[in-house]
Amino acid sequence: MLSANDPGTGANYQRVRDVLRQDIIAGVFHPGERLKIAALTERYDIGANPIREALQQLQGEGLVEMVPNKGAMVRMLDEAMLRETLEMREVIESFLARKFAQTGSYKLLDEIKTIQTEFEQAVAENRTEKYTPCNSAFHDVIMKAAGNREAEAFLTRASMLTRTIRGVIGYGHQRLREILAEHRALIVAFEARDVALAGQIAEEHARHASTDLIAQYHAVMEARSTTRQSSGGRRGAVPKGWSPDLSRNRS
Amino acid sequence: MLSANDPGTGANYQRVRDVLRQDIIAGVFHPGERLKIAALTERYDIGANPIREALQQLQGEGLVEMVPNKGAMVRMLDEAMLRETLEMREVIESFLARKFAQTGSYKLLDEIKTIQTEFEQAVAENRTEKYTPCNSAFHDVIMKAAGNREAEAFLTRASMLTRTIRGVIGYGHQRLREILAEHRALIVAFEARDVALAGQIAEEHARHASTDLIAQYHAVMEARSTTRQSSGGRRGAVPKGWSPDLSRNRS
DNA sequence: AAGTGGTCTAGACCACCTT
DNA sequence: AGGTGGTCTAGACCACTTA
Numbered sequence: 001m002l003s004a005n006d007p008g009t010g011a012n013y014q015r016v017r018d019v020l021r022q023d024i025i026a027g028v029f030h031p032g033e034r035l036k037i038a039a040l041t042e043r044y045d046i047g048a049n050p051i052r053e054a055l056q057q058l059q060g061e062g063l064v065e066m067v068p069n070k071g072a073m074v075r076m077l078d079e080a081m082l083r084e085t086l087e088m089r090e091v092i093e094s095f096l097a098r099k100f101a102q103t104g105s106y107k108l109l110d111e112i113k114t115i116q117t118e119f120e121q122a123v124a125e126n127r128t129e130k131y132t133p134c135n136s137a138f139h140d141v142i143m144k145a146a147g148n149r150e151a152e153a154f155l156t157r158a159s160m161l162t163r164t165i166r167g168v169i170g171y172g173h174q175r176l177r178e179i180l181a182e183h184r185a186l187i188v189a190f191e192a193r194d195v196a197l198a199g200q201i202a203e204e205h206a207r208h209a210s211t212d213l214i215a216q217y218h219a220v221m222e223a224r225s226t227t228r229q230s231s232g233g234r235r236g237a238v239p240k241g242w243s244p245d246l247s248r249n250r251s
Numbered sequence: 252m253l254s255a256n257d258p259g260t261g262a263n264y265q266r267v268r269d270v271l272r273q274d275i276i277a278g279v280f281h282p283g284e285r286l287k288i289a290a291l292t293e294r295y296d297i298g299a300n301p302i303r304e305a306l307q308q309l310q311g312e313g314l315v316e317m318v319p320n321k322g323a324m325v326r327m328l329d330e331a332m333l334r335e336t337l338e339m340r341e342v343i344e345s346f347l348a349r350k351f352a353q354t355g356s357y358k359l360l361d362e363i364k365t366i367q368t369e370f371e372q373a374v375a376e377n378r379t380e381k382y383t384p385c386n387s388a389f390h391d392v393i394m395k396a397a398g399n400r401e402a403e404a405f406l407t408r409a410s411m412l413t414r415t416i417r418g419v420i421g422y423g424h425q426r427l428r429e430i431l432a433e434h435r436a437l438i439v440a441f442e443a444r445d446v447a448l449a450g451q452i453a454e455e456h457a458r459h460a461s462t463d464l465i466a467q468y469h470a471v472m473e474a475r476s477t478t479r480q481s482s483g484g485r486r487g488a489v490p491k492g493w494s495p496d497l498s499r500n501r502s
Numbered sequence: 503a504a505g506t507g508g509t510c511t512a513g514a515c516c517a518c519c520t521t
Numbered sequence: 522a523g524g525t526g527g528t529c530t531a532g533a534c535c536a537c538t539t540a
Contacts, residue, residue: 010319011319011320011508011509011510012509012510013307013509013510014319036525036526036527037526037527037528038525038526038527046510046511047510047511047512048510048511048512048527048528049300049303049509049510049511050509050510052300052304052527052528053303053304053307053509056264056304056307056308056311057307057308057310057311059308059311060307060308060310060311060312061311068261068262068265068517068527068528069261069262069516069517069518069526069527069528070517070518070526070527071526071527072527081400084398084399084400084401084402085401087399087401088343088399088401088402088405091342091343091346092339092342095342147335148335148338148339149332149335150335150336150338150339150405151335151339154339154401154405261517262527262528262529263528263529264528264529287506287507287508288507288508288509289506289507289508297529297530298529298530298531299508299509299529299530299531300528300529300530301528301529303508303509304528319508319509319536320507320508320509320535320536320537321507321508321536321537322507322508323508503539503540504538504539504540505537505538505539505540506536506537506538506539507535507536507537507538508534508535508536508537509533509534509535509536510532510533510534510535511531511532511533511534512530512531512532512533513529513530513531514528514529514530514531515527515528515529515530516526516527516528516529517525517526517527517528518524518525518526518527519523519524519525519526520522520523520524520525521522521523521524
């Protein structure tokens with residue numbers, strides 16, 4: 001996992017990295033926005049060096065782009081890059097499902113079924129706040145079962161990237177029913193230990209998610225280009241004022 | 252001073268990053284070795300900050316591990332990590348081959364055939380220095396054709412990691428003949444536009460390479476532990492890699 | 503308590519604009 | 522030239538380890 005969600009530990013450059021990552025994912029800074037050292041220095045109330053080191057690490061995670069003598073900006077997501085990431089995700093999800101069909105324990109399978117039941121119930125009762133946790137939990141079990149940290153790292157990274165464009169938007173009702181159906185089919189394939197089928201379903205499942213996400217990407221781009229002032233009050237100077245207390249390690 | 256042939260990259264932290272990466276891959280620093288700021292400061296004749304930033308970036312690339320208030324070390328490669336990386340490579344190579352069988356142009360296919368001919372000839376004439384370039388060129392065409400930078404990034408990273416353990420060791424003669432045969436089979440599948448077959452062959456090809464590499468890993472570990480006469484007493488000490496200090500390039 | 507070595511601050515420096 | 526803003530140096534600071 002990339003971040004133990006514990007912004008109270010370790011060196012300052014790590015805390016800055018964690019909080020900055022949160023801010024980027026949360027949309028405080030949007031793709032393509034310039035990240036000036038001076039602004040960040042003030043926002044997080046800390047010197048330039050920890051900021052720079054945090055940026056270097058975030059660059060490694062693919063969230064930030066740095067150009068020598070030019071500075072850093074939130075990574076610009078063009079459609080090509082998005083497609084490539086999603087394509088990789090399809091491949092990896094398929095692999096994970098095949099591996100689970102082969103080697104997944106019945107205990108974990110039961111866990112998946114429990115999560116699915118919970119998911120179905122949440123949808124039936126319209127408890128939208130549970131959708132994302134349930135969906136994540138479902139895929140998490142399959143991912144963790146494979147025991148491949150490289151795959152985990154990629155998917156974590158991919159989900160961070162997609163979240164920067166998805167924002168807090170939820171799922172459409174139609175898509176939600178598809179998701180549930182595909183999850184059910186996947187469970188059936190797991191129970192039958194049908195490796196090829198599981199791989200195929202997972203790949204299609206991921207492909208549907210990709211299609212959905214690319215459509216959302218287009219919608220967001222459309223909205224960005226037509227509205228000068230966006231709803232969140234985001235253009236212009238760095239919004240300051242909430243600032244989690246980073247000045248802990250200082251005399 | 253930084254080494255002579257540094258690319259024209261502007262910032263010092265980038266030059267340090269590039270040279271340090273070279274040094275790690277070349278085995279100047281071996282896996283598990285501590286990378287002290289002071290030593291690097293002297294070696295590269297530059298201040299602490301560019302060094303630290305270079306290390307942060309290399310951490311992002313997976314070559315270096317950093318612990319707050321502890322410092323950095325060359326990433327330790329245990330067998331589990333190696334297996335996980337190689338497993339991912341199998342998945343991705345298979346995907347690339349499937350994609351090439353679907354969408355690869357005949358021009359690129361011709362290019363691959365030319366490279367293969369060259370490879371066969373090099374083997375016939377025992378020109379060992381051409382093996383790795385030919386092999387890389389073969390896979391590069393397939394990789395580039397897919398136009399997926401995420402996949403490229405992963406494979407590049409994986410090859411850097413494996414090279415830190417493989418060193419300059421070449422291929423055994425038997426394995427070499429297998430490689431050629433598998434490449435030929437892959438070309439046949441491409442010509443037939445047989446997507447499933449191409450994917451299968453590429454996956455097996457990668458799996459053979461994995462087996463080979465893991466065997467080499469074991470051989471290297473074995474060699475180091477017998478040379479080193481450890482009675483197994485010390486546990487928890489710094490798990491030093493293999494490769495005693497051959498580097499005498501202090502200035 | 504002293505040592506080692508990572509981390510951070512302040513300010514100088516310099517690359518790339520804009521006028 | 523003057524401005525903006527990224528980069529680097531020097532040294533202080535502090536966390537962790539030894540005795």
